[in-house]
Amino acid sequence: MLINDEYNPKYCWAWNRVYVKSNGRIPCWCDTGETHTILSKSLEDNDFILDIVNSKEMREMRLKILQDNEYYIKECKTCCCMIDIDKGRHSRFVNSKVAVEEIEAKRDTALRLLTKEANKNKPLGSISRIQEIQVEPSFPCNLRCPGCLQGRVENPLSTEEKPYILPLEWFKNIIASSINNDVKIGRIAFVGRGEPTLNKELGEMIKYARKMYDDDIIMSMDTNSTQEFKEEYTLLNWINCSIDGSNQESYSKYRIGGEFNKTIDFMQKAMKFISANGNQCNVRWKYILFDTNDTIAEMNKAQEIAKSIGIGELFFVITHAGGATIKPSPTFTSRESVQNYIDNNKIFNNTKVLYAT
Ligand code: SF4
Numbered sequence: 304m305l306i307n308d309e310y311n312p313k314y315c316w317a318w319n320r321v322y323v324k325s326n327g328r329i330p331c332w333c334d335t336g337e338t339h340t341i342l343s344k345s346l347e348d349n350d351f352i353l354d355i356v357n358s359k360e361m362r363e364m365r366l367k368i369l370q371d372n373e374y375y376i377k378e379c380k381t382c383c384c385m386i387d388i389d390k391g392r393h394s395r396f397v398n399s400k401v402a403v404e405e406i407e408a409k410r411d412t413a414l415r416l417l418t419k420e421a422n423k424n425k426p427l428g429s430i431s432r433i434q435e436i437q438v439e440p441s442f443p444c445n446l447r448c449p450g451c452l453q454g455r456v457e458n459p460l461s462t463e464e465k466p467y468i469l470p471l472e473w474f475k476n477i478i479a480s481s482i483n484n485d486v487k488i489g490r491i492a493f494v495g496r497g498e499p500t501l502n503k504e505l506g507e508m509i510k511y512a513r514k515m516y517d518d519d520i521i522m523s524m525d526t527n528s529t530q531e532f533k534e535e536y537t538l539l540n541w542i543n544c545s546i547d548g549s550n551q552e553s554y555s556k557y558r559i560g561g562e563f564n565k566t567i568d569f570m571q572k573a574m575k576f577i578s579a580n581g582n583q584c585n586v587r588w589k590y591i592l593f594d595t596n597d598t599i600a601e602m603n604k605a606q607e608i609a610k611s612i613g614i615g616e617l618f619f620v621i622t623h624a625g626g627a628t629i630k631p632s633p634t635f636t637s638r639e640s641v642q643n644y645i646d647n648n649k650i651f652n653n654t655k656v657l658y659a660t
Pocket residue numbers: 315316317318331332333335336368375376378379380382383384385
């Protein structure tokens with residue numbers, strides 16, 4: 304293949320993913336694209352697959368990024384989902400022939416899948432498998448983390464239309480539609496701009512999806528773990544608990560308004576229930592490293608707590624984003640630096656390092 308400087312292949316790995324906001328708005332998948340509404344339809348009286356997932360708007364989005372080799376919206380240029388050698392976003396792809404071939408191979412595979420669907424008399428751009436649905440059970444949050452919309456904006460609720468809490472019936476319609484239309488969902492992630500557990504029907508949603516799909520679906524939740532634990536949460540494959548610190552003082556510098564003891568209580572109750580019931584749910588503690596919680600003593604304390612509760616994994620997360628009042632850890636800026644700390648401070652066996660995307 305001849306490669307010239309003009310040629311810039313693009314591939315968005317979110318092409319077969321769907322993000323459902325609590326009010327039924329369907330924005331682009333990523334942080335940068337979230338303000339862009341692909342379409343907005345009530346989940347009460349529309350068919351999720353026919354009217355939303357395989358709607359004209361969603362099909363156009365897929366075809367633009369896959370078939371036309373174009374950006375779908377201007378936000379694609381800075382989006383973490385976009386694999387684009389022109390932007391050098393993937394260091395392993397440094398404008399090489401390999402990069403072009405890899406990106407084209409991914410795009411070809413996606414296009415082949417779309418063509419297969421079109422051959423079944425579905426409009427081109429339709430999909431029969433959703434890689435992942437990101438469901439936002441609640442738009443409000445009880446905390447005000449400075450790096451998050453909830454902490455940055457004075458009145459976060461003013462940025463979205465109601466309803467702010469996803470109704471259970473809407474969620475049931477998503478599941479029922481996917482089953483009726485024979486469209487498989489690979490994973491449901493309960494996460495969004497707010498705290499999922501503020502939706503009092505979240506437990507019912509999880510129970511319903513597990514009943515309908517049995518083990519044939521992966522489900523997870525990201526929570527600040529400050530609300531009451533519910534047994535239904537352990538029907539998830541994993542629960543990510545966002546707790547950045549190992550005592551109230553360091554924790555509350557970022558998790559503004561949060562009570563550290565409640566987060567520990569949440570994990571303790573989850574583990575107690577899991578061990579009593581032989582449940583497979585993995586409880587994971589995600590500890591983002593800021594300049595306020597990155598001392599060896601604080602990190603060792605987190606490992607001790609993780610060990611005593613018996614959770615599945617403890618992740619020390621490297622970030623390059625902070626907030627107006629907080630900065631990323633200046634000490635732990637690379638995987639190697641965190642791994643070195645772990646190797647030299649072995650307390651909890653399942654302590655790992657993660658890069659925030
Ligand atoms: S790369 Fe573009 S199309 Fe893909 S998720 Fe990001 S903004 Fe949306």
